[in-house]
Amino acid sequence: MSAVLRWQNTLWHALMRNGDIRSHAILLKGRKGIGKFSFARFFAKSLLCKNPLDHRACGQCVSCNWFEQHTHPNFVAVLPETMLSVETVSSSQTTAVQSESEGHPSGDSPVKRKPSQHISISQIRALDDFVYLSGHQSGHKIVLIYPAETMNSAASNALLKKLEEPPEQVLFILVSHRSHRLLPTVRSRCQQIAMPVPDTETALAWLQQQIKVSSGQLLNGNTGVNQLRALLALSGYSPFEALAFAESDTQHRQFIDVIRNPDRFDPLAVAEMQQNLDLIMTVEWLQKWCYDLLIFGAAGIIRYHPDCEMHIRALCQRTTPHAVLAYLRFLNTRQALAYHPLQAKLFLEEILIHYAELFTPVLFGLTRDAV
Ligand SMILES: [Zn+2]
Numbered sequence: 001m002s003a004v005l006r007w008q009n010t011l012w013h014a015l016m017r018n019g020d021i022r023s024h025a026i027l028l029k030g031r032k033g034i035g036k037f038s039f040a041r042f043f044a045k046s047l048l049c050k051n052p053l054d055h056r057a058c059g060q061c062v063s064c065n066w067f068e069q070h071t072h073p074n075f076v077a078v079l080p081e082t083m084l085s086v087e088t089v090s091s092s093q094t095t096a097v098q099s100e101s102e103g104h105p106s107g108d109s110p111v112k113r114k115p116s117q118h119i120s121i122s123q124i125r126a127l128d129d130f131v132y133l134s135g136h137q138s139g140h141k142i143v144l145i146y147p148a149e150t151m152n153s154a155a156s157n158a159l160l161k162k163l164e165e166p167p168e169q170v171l172f173i174l175v176s177h178r179s180h181r182l183l184p185t186v187r188s189r190c191q192q193i194a195m196p197v198p199d200t201e202t203a204l205a206w207l208q209q210q211i212k213v214s215s216g217q218l219l220n221g222n223t224g225v226n227q228l229r230a231l232l233a234l235s236g237y238s239p240f241e242a243l244a245f246a247e248s249d250t251q252h253r254q255f256i257d258v259i260r261n262p263d264r265f266d267p268l269a270v271a272e273m274q275q276n277l278d279l280i281m282t283v284e285w286l287q288k289w290c291y292d293l294l295i296f297g298a299a300g301i302i303r304y305h306p307d308c309e310m311h312i313r314a315l316c317q318r319t320t321p322h323a324v325l326a327y328l329r330f331l332n333t334r335q336a337l338a339y340h341p342l343q344a345k346l347f348l349e350e351i352l353i354h355y356a357e358l359f360t361p362v363l364f365g366l367t368r369d370a371v
Contacts, residue, residue, distance in 0.1 A: 003042060003056075004039065004042060004056070005035045005038065005039070005198075005206065006198070006202055006206065007034075007035075007196050007197070007198035007199075007202050007203075008035065008039050008195070008196055010196070011193070011195070011196055012039075015043075015193075016054075016055040023189075023190060023191035024163070024166040024167075024170060024171060024172065025163050025166070025171070025172040025173075025174065025189055025190040025191065026171070026172070026173055026174070026190055026191045026192075026193055027148070027174045027175075027176060027179060027182075027187060027190035027191070027192045027193065028040055028173065028174070028175045028176070028193050028195050029175075029176045029177075029179035029192060029193070029194060029195065030177070030194055030195035030196075030197065031177065031197060031236070031238055032177040032238055032240075032241060033235055033236075033238025033239065033240040033241030033242070033244075034195055034196070034197050034198065034238055034239065034240065035195075035239070035240055036175045036177075036195045037146055037175055038240075039195065040144055040146070040173050040175050041144070042056075042057065043173065044067075044075055044142045044144060044171075044173060045057040045063075045064060045067045045068075047140050047142060047171070048063045048064075048067060048072060048074060048075060048139065048140060048142065049061055049063050049064055050062065050063045050064075074139065074140060074141045074142065075141075075142050075144070076127065076130055076142075076143050076144070077143075077144040077145075077146065078119055078123050078124070078127070078143065078144070078145045078146070079119070079146055080115075080116055080117050080118055080119055080147075080150045081115035081116045081117075082115045082116065082117050083146075084115075117150060117339070118150050118151065118152045118155070119145065119148075119150050119151040119152070119155050120152065120154075120155055121152070121154035121155045121157075121158050123155065124151070124155045124158040124159050124162075125158055127143060127162070130143070131143065131162060131167045131170045132167055139169065140169055140170070140171055141167075141169060141170045141171070142170070142171050142172075142173060143170065143171070143172050143173070144173045144175065145159070145172065145173070145174045145175065146174075146175040147175060147176055147177055147178075148174035148175060148176040148179070148182055148186075149176050149177065149178045149179070149181040149182055151182075153183070156182065156183045156186055157183070159172075159186060160183065160185055160186055160189070163186065163189040163190070164189070172190075174186075174190060179192070197237070197238075198239060200229075200232065200237060203232055203237060203239040203242070204225070204228055204229065204232060206239050207228050207231070207232065207239050207242055207243060207246075208224075208225075208228060210239075210243050211228070211243070211246060226307070227249070228242070229306075230305075230306070230307050231245050231246055231249065233303070233304055233305065233306050233307075234252070234288065234304050234305070236303070236304070248277070248281065251277060252285060254273070255270070255273075255274065255282070255285055256285070256289065256305065256308065258270050258273075259286070259289060259355065260289075260308060260311035260312075260315065261311070262315065262318070262356060262358075262359040262360065265356055267349060267352035267353045267355070267356050268349055268352075270348070270352050271345050271348035271349040271352055272345065274348050275344045275345045275348060276344075279338040279344055279347065279348070280335075280338045280339065282338075282348065283331060283334065283335050283338045283351070286331060286351065286355065287328065287331055287332075287335075288303075288304040288305070289304070289305065290324055290327060290328050290331065290355075291303065291304065291328065292304050292305050292308075292312055293312060293315055293316060293319070293324045294321055294324045294325055294328065296309075296312050296313065296316055297316040297319070297320065297321040297324060298321045315359065318358075318359045319358045319359055323358055324358065327354060327355065327358055330351075330354060331351060334347070334350075334351055
């Protein structure tokens with residue numbers, strides 16, 4: 001995916017028409033899943049392109065080829081280790097930074113550890129040669145930092161030093177879903193650009209096109225469109241999130257189908273069904289489902305599962321917003337554990353037993369205190 005998305009066209013033209021990059025650092029900010037990362041990459045590719053057409057990367061020149069091969073000497077992407085497998089991201093450019101900075105100088109085999117969800121100070125320090133030494137080519141050097149809010153405080157401070165003494169011809173592109181979590185001093189050094197969100201119909205058309213391209217299927221007819229609408233709602237109307245959800249749509253439907261029928265709900269069986277799937281994903285599904293129970297119970301609104309109103313209404317009659325809120329808080333405390341569970345099945349059993357308790361509290365003999 002290497003083009004400006006339809007809902008980003010106005011912004012793109014405004015930036016290009018005015019030559020409107022006034023800073024050595026820009027911050028692309030906005031909700032997750034609206035195409036900020038693809039915009040940032042295309043923007044970088046276009047700035048590096050040898051032969052841009054109407055300011056857009058030509059896709060033909062040697063620079064564009066390097067960029068697509070993830071070997072451009074004037075471009076580095078810095079991401080948390082957990083995201084290094086993101087399909088569209090340079091493996092060579094990112095891991096180069098990684099291995100230089102976090103290698104094992106003794107040559108001993110590394111101790112196995114979980115990949116980090118944060119951008120570390122060593123990753124930022126490892127940029128020194130790239131930003132301060134002269135480039136392999138003349139022109140811009142570009143550093144893309146994504147998601148910028150995953151920099152820990154040491155990494156943020158290390159970046160701040162670079163932003164305070166900006167190296168020549170280097171452009172930092174920070175991309176953030178939660179820009180309020182960035183250091184204010186980092187934010188204030190950047191030209192901040194609010195990224196546009198597509199309206200529902202535009203998002204739906206894009207999603208339909210993407211699924212057609214990836215699966216060769218065209219989802220015509222009401223069923224297909226309704227499925228996509230449901231995915232969009234589940235994603236909070238973020239099309240890239242919806243596309244990611246499409247891959248697990250069948251499992252999600254099975255999961256919702258069992259948890260919306262508490263009389264037939266067997267927490268142990270569901271734990272078994274889910275144990276080999278991504279736990280974080282299951283927790284998120286449960287959070288969204290319970291969020292709908294909460295706001296429907298309190299205000300009659302459904303955000304993520306508009307096609308399940310009948311079941312949500314029935315469940316709300318068997319519990320209270322207060323109990324759902326307590327359960328959501330409990331889920332929040334468990335969410336961090338989902339990254340490193342000792343036993344996936346036990347983890348799931350615990351959260352699902354407490355979910356069942358929302359509707360049949362005495363059946364399992366557990367009290368809220370146990371939560
Ligand atoms: Zn080009």
